[in-house]
Amino acid sequence: MNFDWQTAWDSVPQLLQGLLIALQATALGYVLALVLGLAFALARRSHQAWLRLPVAFFVEFVRSTPLLVQLFFLFFVLPTVGLELSPMWTGAIGLGVHYATYTSEVYRSGIDGVPAGQWEAATALSLPRRRTWTRIILPQAIPRVVPALGNYAISMFKDTPQLTVITVAEMLSVVKALGSQNFQYLELITMAGLLYLVAALLIAWPVRIAERRYRKENA
Amino acid sequence: MTRADQITFDGVSKKFGENVVLDDLSFGVAAGERVTLIGPSGSGKTTILRMLMTLTEPDSGTITVDGDNLFQEMRNGTLVPAREQHLRSVRRKITMVFQQYNLFPNMRVLRNVTEAPVHVLGLSQDEAEARARELLEMVGLADKIDAHPAHLSGGQQQRVAIARALAIRPEVLLLDEVTSALDPELAAEVLDVLRDVAKSTSVTMLCVTHAMKFARDISDRVLMFNEGRIIESAPPAELFDAPQHERTQRFLRSLREES
Numbered sequence A: 001m002n003f004d005w006q007t008a009w010d011s012v013p014q015l016l017q018g019l020l021i022a023l024q025a026t027a028l029g030y031v032l033a034l035v036l037g038l039a040f041a042l043a044r045r046s047h048q049a050w051l052r053l054p055v056a057f058f059v060e061f062v063r064s065t066p067l068l069v070q071l072f073f074l075f076f077v078l079p080t081v082g083l084e085l086s087p088m089w090t091g092a093i094g095l096g097v098h099y100a101t102y103t104s105e106v107y108r109s110g111i112d113g114v115p116a117g118q119w120e121a122a123t124a125l126s127l128p129r130r131r132t133w134t135r136i137i138l139p140q141a142i143p144r145v146v147p148a149l150g151n152y153a154i155s156m157f158k159d160t161p162q163l164t165v166i167t168v169a170e171m172l173s174v175v176k177a178l179g180s181q182n183f184q185y186l187e188l189i190t191m192a193g194l195l196y197l198v199a200a201l202l203i204a205w206p207v208r209i210a211e212r213r214y215r216k217e218n219a
Numbered sequence B: 001m002t003r004a005d006q007i008t009f010d011g012v013s014k015k016f017g018e019n020v021v022l023d024d025l026s027f028g029v030a031a032g033e034r035v036t037l038i039g040p041s042g043s044g045k046t047t048i049l050r051m052l053m054t055l056t057e058p059d060s061g062t063i064t065v066d067g068d069n070l071f072q073e074m075r076n077g078t079l080v081p082a083r084e085q086h087l088r089s090v091r092r093k094i095t096m097v098f099q100q101y102n103l104f105p106n107m108r109v110l111r112n113v114t115e116a117p118v119h120v121l122g123l124s125q126d127e128a129e130a131r132a133r134e135l136l137e138m139v140g141l142a143d144k145i146d147a148h149p150a151h152l153s154g155g156q157q158q159r160v161a162i163a164r165a166l167a168i169r170p171e172v173l174l175l176d177e178v179t180s181a182l183d184p185e186l187a188a189e190v191l192d193v194l195r196d197v198a199k200s201t202s203v204t205m206l207c208v209t210h211a212m213k214f215a216r217d218i219s220d221r222v223l224m225f226n227e228g229r230i231i232e233s234a235p236p237a238e239l240f241d242a243p244q245h246e247r248t249q250r251f252l253r254s255l256r257e258e259s
């Protein structure tokens, strides 16, 4: 079997377009996962059972079912209830909600890692609960989980090929489209693999820096 | 217990699992009184302070501060378990200093002291800072205003914690072995600060400590705890020099041998 360098090289511009779309979906989905994950974590610490229990159920449910099924659900079911979203937004929401269930666990471990004495000191000063969260607990909980949160950005990016099933034109769907014309899958997939690698390493870079800094601070 | 007591415990019991920590305990503390709690490890001293701070709930019995029932409230003419809102209102005038200081490590010293005055008492930032500077000066840390807690010694951290507690203008100050984690020299600095506090304010103080000289200097009364009960209660001169109870004698002897 020969590797056709010309085909491989010619496919790069279109693959890059697919990569850009994958990165876009990752960025949107990740912001959603960060915000929603924190909301889930806080809801699960709420004193209000009506808030805590449904959220706990929802998080368990989403975490225990495949992302692919959730993407299908959003793609086919939302329009039937009148919610028409672009494939990109559907994909970003699917990724974001799915990963929010992971990030909420990360936030939770960060929150649990804040010593009980901090809560007790806040109580001893009669600080309002809200203020205790925003100025005392979260500022201590979040920095230590930044590396763990960052790792989910890499995982999420690696899940973007699943968006091909809901017609997002990310890189894998570009491979399929080109391959169905020239059948040179070896070249296409090799190039796509290389681009995934480079992009994943670029995302991992700041995460590793954060990890190292955190380790140094706690040395 | 008299009618005028600011703090009352009435038949308070607490178990952790099978472990009876407080056993039908009743006592009172007058406004402005300085009371030292002594007793062997596990006798329930910390539990009492934590209950007053609403950090631990009793299984039964009543605790009141200025006539307010801490853990129960009246609703529709019946006494029901207190909700968060009630707890918040009754603990406003109470504060506690902990053995492990528990400063907020993400805030500089000044912010540690101004946070509650601004967001609990509703002082302006300027008022709160002016007051914080005064308090930090009083505890001898005027030059550490911009320091991070992690860069302070244990004794300095504890003095910041005392300034932080006083900043909310408490009527009741709870001190749980605030010098136990400190070397003797640093402990002495902290105790000096507390002597100042005792002299210059009228705050009610409940103090768990093994520092007998200090207890003698500041307390009006010493309570000796054993197995969740008060077995002896007397002014310090009396209790330290002529303890009546055999258990108290033994406990004081062990303290003296230690130091």
Ligand SMILES: Nc1ncnc2c1ncn2[C@@H]1O[C@H](COP(=O)(O)OP(=O)(O)OP(=O)(O)O)[C@@H](O)[C@H]1O
Pocket: B016, B019, B021, B039, B040, B041, B042, B043, B044, B045, B046, B047, B048
């Ligand atoms: N949260 C808890 N869960 C289980 N047991 C507890 C808890 N808090 C306290 N205890 C137990 O209750 C008993 C009394 O504890 P407490 O801290 O009030 O004693 P203490 O008189 O302050 O002792 P020390 O001098 O060692 O500080 C101890 O046996 C302790 O192990």
Ligand SMILES: [Mg+2]
Pocket: B045, B046, B047, B176, B177
């Ligand atoms: Mg104790």
